[in-house]
Amino acid sequence: MFKNSISFNISERKILLRLIDICIVLIVLYGLGAYFKFDYFTISNENWSWVIVLILYLTIFGTVFEIYDLQKSSVFQSTLPNVFLTAMVVVAVYLMTPRFTPFLPEKRIQILVFFLGILGSILFWRAIYITCISTPRFYKHVLLVGEPQHIDDIVTSLKQVDPHYNIVGFINCEPSNPIHPTLTQSYNAADLNALIAKHKVSEILVATYNSELITTELYQELMRLLERGFPIKEYTQAFEEMTYRIPVHYLGKDFYKYFPFNRNNQNKLYLLQRWIFDKGFGVCCLLVCLLIIPVVLLGNAIGNRGPLFYKQQRVGLHGKLFSIIKFRSMVVNAEQHGAVWASKNDARITAFGKFLRLTRIDEIPQCLNVLKGEMSLIGPRPERPEFVKQLAEVIPFYEARHMVKPGITGWAQVKVRYGDSVEDSLMKLQYDLFYIKKRSFFLDLNILVKTVTAVVFFRGQ
16 A cells, blocks of 8 residues: 555645634633633533534634635735634624623623633644645645646646645656647656655546546556555546536536536425525515615715616526616716626726625615515526627536526625636636535525625625
């Protein structure tokens, strides 16, 4: 058996961050309570529920303020402000819910110690993580199998997702052809076992467009490794697990292998839960809309100067057209010469309209579309028919987005900030198809939390 180096997957590192956060915070708070003799930090059989509440707050607000984002967690300067915000909000909410948590402490110094205990313990663990875990020592070493002309694109896409995913090279499936220049070292099938031992390879990714190019010799070597328990994955499978999107640009005539759209799309209980949630959200959102209309009307009169609402035709479920309604955020007659892609820093967006978009307030009137059954709270964003026709001609599987109801927010919206080109639409499509394939209660909950994060950090579009 080959001895692999210790490495962590993306999900493993996120779980590690969360678990150690919880453990170190509880240990530090317990120690501070014992040292300073603060009853506020005492944990006993009678008040064990306080610990559950603290863990819940830490998990929720840590997710909202992105302290478990691996890119930010790997740089101390990036994670510092997020951890500070998390600790501050956790303490504030914990203090404001005395029915589920201890009553307010008698001394104000206890609140400060409580805050510093949470902040200091998480930052201490982040310093250890950055110094020890987020280092080349724990990188995952991977060997690819594929054709030279596709290797660089594959390596680049994987590196963008996980910089700790180290591609040591690739086994060239076309040794008889002239070598296409690549940024990654090319090897022959005979070098397979030596490479695994030399680089302590943890995983092999088969990334060939044509499986017939895998020679009998290479196939037998891979089979022997598989029989000995060595991890061998197909590229699209690994790509989906790492990026949470489906690489439609890589799929061919056997696309049906990658789209098992029969999970929750036909689950009656899940669909009923979605329907109840959509209607409840629609009613609550409508009440909010009625409350804020006077404020938006005033801002519109000063900063927009035109109609308050804006209607636009969009493509919905199964390609059916409907009119979406929003608070207007652009100048009047913004498209007098035809449909135009919205872009970042679009000159057509008014000053007040920019505020509406950043805070997502412009989306609130879409609750009417939700109540009418034309939209859902969560799903692929509905696109305009002019753009759908254009994009469907150049992007494979684009119209598969219409298998489910469009949503006010969605997986693509919380993962990609702007989309003003065919390339951006391709990226969004990959996330949308992943959502359609994997959608569930927990994925919906994840999207809602990330939507809150987008609003908190003003990432509206």
